[in-house]
Amino acid sequence: MSKVSTQSWAQEKLFLGMPFGSYFRSLLIPFNIFAFLILCVGIPITWIRFSQGLGAVTNLSDNNPWGLWIGFDVLCGVALAAGGFIIAAVVHIFKLKDYYPIVRPAILTGFLGYFFVVVGLLFDLGHPLRLPFPVFVTYGVTSVMFLVAWHVFLYLTIQFIEFSPVIFEWLGWNKARRLALKLTIGATVLGVILSTLHQSALGALFLLAPGKLHPLWYSTYIPVFFFISAIAAGISMVIFESTFSHRIFHSQIDEKDQKGFNKLILGLGKAGAIVMFTYFCLKLLGIAHSNNWYLLGTSYGQWFLLEVLGFVLGPCLLYVYGVRNLNPTAVKIAAVWSILGIILNRVNVSMVAFNWKMAERYFPSWMELVVTITIITLGLLTFRWVVNRMPVLYVHPDYPRED
Numbered sequence: 277m278s279k280v281s282t283q284s285w286a287q288e289k290l291f292l293g294m295p296f297g298s299y300f301r302s303l304l305i306p307f308n309i310f311a312f313l314i315l316c317v318g319i320p321i322t323w324i325r326f327s328q329g330l331g332a333v334t335n336l337s338d339n340n341p342w343g344l345w346i347g348f349d350v351l352c353g354v355a356l357a358a359g360g361f362i363i364a365a366v367v368h369i370f371k372l373k374d375y376y377p378i379v380r381p382a383i384l385t386g387f388l389g390y391f392f393v394v395v396g397l398l399f400d401l402g403h404p405l406r407l408p409f410p411v412f413v414t415y416g417v418t419s420v421m422f423l424v425a426w427h428v429f430l431y432l433t434i435q436f437i438e439f440s441p442v443i444f445e446w447l448g449w450n451k452a453r454r455l456a457l458k459l460t461i462g463a464t465v466l467g468v469i470l471s472t473l474h475q476s477a478l479g480a481l482f483l484l485a486p487g488k489l490h491p492l493w494y495s496t497y498i499p500v501f502f503f504i505s506a507i508a509a510g511i512s513m514v515i516f517e518s519t520f521s522h523r524i525f526h527s528q529i530d531e532k533d534q535k536g537f538n539k540l541i542l543g544l545g546k547a548g549a550i551v552m553f554t555y556f557c558l559k560l561l562g563i564a565h566s567n568n569w570y571l572l573g574t575s576y577g578q579w580f581l582l583e584v585l586g587f588v589l590g591p592c593l594l595y596v597y598g599v600r601n602l603n604p605t606a607v608k609i610a611a612v613w614s615i616l617g618i619i620l621n622r623v624n625v626s627m628v629a630f631n632w633k634m635a636e637r638y639f640p641s642w643m644e645l646v647v648t649i650t651i652i653t654l655g656l657l658t659f660r661w662v663v664n665r666m667p668v669l670y671v672h673p674d675y676p677r678e679d
Contacts, residue, residue: 289446292664311653318650321643322399330402333643340631340638342400347626349396349648351478352619353389354428355502358510359517360386360435361464361471368464375540377533380442380668381521382514384659387435390428392655399647420480427474434467445675446666453675475506482625490629492571492580495562498625504558508551509618512591515544515611521669524660528669538604545607549595552614556588576629583624587617 291299325333336343363382366372398404406413410425437459444453479502482489495501522529522537563569571577591613598606627638663669 289665311657314646314650314653318646318653321646322650324643325399325647326404330400333641333647335638335641335644337636337638339634339636342626342630343638344627344640344644344648345396345400347623348619349651350393350400351622351626353393353396354475354478355506355509355618355622356513356615357386357389357393358471358475358506359514360384360389360438360510361431361467362507362510363514364438364464365468368460369468374536375543377529377536377669378514378518378540380439381517381663383435383439384442384662384668385513385517386510387432387439388655388658390432390435392651394428394432395654396648396651399651420477420484424474424477424481427470427477431467431470431474434463434470437463438467442666442668445672448674471506472503476500476503478502485630488631489625490576490632491566491568492563492576493625493629495566497558497562497565501555501558501562501621504551504555505618505621508548508555508614511544511548511551512611512614512618515541515548515608516615519608519611521663525663525669528663530670541604541607542599542602545595545599545604545610548607548610548614549592549599552588552592552595556584556592559584559588576632579624579628583617583620587613587620591617 287293287295292302294302321333330336334343334345359382363375363379366375367379394407398407401407410422411429437456440456441453441460444450444456476499479499482494482498483496486494518537518541522534526534563572572581591610594606594610594613598604598610631638667675
């Protein structure tokens with residue numbers, strides 16, 4: 277490729293068809309400036325963490341080895357990324373083609389979610405270079421962690437395969453795109469299997485700590501709780517992401533998809549109501565199974581009731597109201613409410629209700645919070661970079677949609 281053609285390719289694919297100077301000036305918007313300031317703080321802290329170790333930036337200890345980076349970045353990140361396998365299954369397996377306009381952004385959100393979960397794990401591991409050990413060095417099923425590591429590794433690969441047709445359309449690689457499309461059904465089926473396993477396996481990690489996790493949150497059903505709540509989180513995250521994508525990238529979406537968007541939101545809201553009600557019933561079943569009703573009168577019990585009634589049943593009822601009254605705004609609010617509820621549950625299980633008897637309580641340092649905000653910012657920047665260049669929200673003119 278000649279120098280001129282290379283510059284032309286970069287200008288078209290990377291700089292949105294603008295000369296570099298014009299492209300650079302187009303970046304000077306409030307969001308980018310705010311993101312730049314976050315990175316100016318987050319990158320030096322990242323250097324300190326990897327050069328001086330966990331003790332230099334975290335409040336973790338031998339008694340509290342898991343903190344914000346596991347409780348939020350990993351457990352919440354994996355749950356909120358579940359929308360990828362849900363919508364992919366809806367479109368590619370159950371053939372509900374009405375949801376095709378949101379399948380690509382859902383898969384992109386899921387892929388980036390898992391990718392940045394891995395980034396979060398790099399921060400949390402005492403020896404980050406050992407992240408690939410469960411896959412390439414240690415052989416044999418030795419722990420639940422081994423199972424989770426393999427599932428996340430395989431599922432991240434699957435999601436890349438599912439998203440790869442978008443990349444190949446962007447690059448104009450027709451043969452590679454055709455091959456990727458042939459793999460779509462198989463990849464989707466395998467993705468559903470892997471997601472079911474590792475979402476529940478994350479909950480199974482806490483089965484190993486019955487004495488450390490408060491009885492109201494500890495249950496033999498906790499793997500099922502994690503799986504069902506991940507489905508609720510995935511559906512809610514798709515509603516949330518789709519809403520903002522339609523607002524921010526409005527010019528990329530064709531008129532037909534814009535008109536049908538509220539119908540899709542109501543359909544997702546119906547699914548969200550069913551899953552949230554199922555999750556609520558399962559939480560009650562967990563208390564009944566352990567016969568821990570008497571604990572609801574304690575301070576931890578009141579916090580548990582706030583989670584279950586306020587952030588599970590509450591959004592469930594709002595979902596029902598929105599669907600019955602054909603009110604997409606109510607469904608969107610319920611989606612945000614549900615996301616907050618799943619985040620609250622993961623934080624409760626991993627930090628608030630964990631080591632609840634110990635005098636030494638963990639609270640994240642400001643540097644841990646900055647690292648988490650930095651990872652989220654990088655995820656948002658990456659999502660916008662991809663959507664602005666690749667046919668995620670629109671149909672590529674050379675590859676018309678078959679629906």
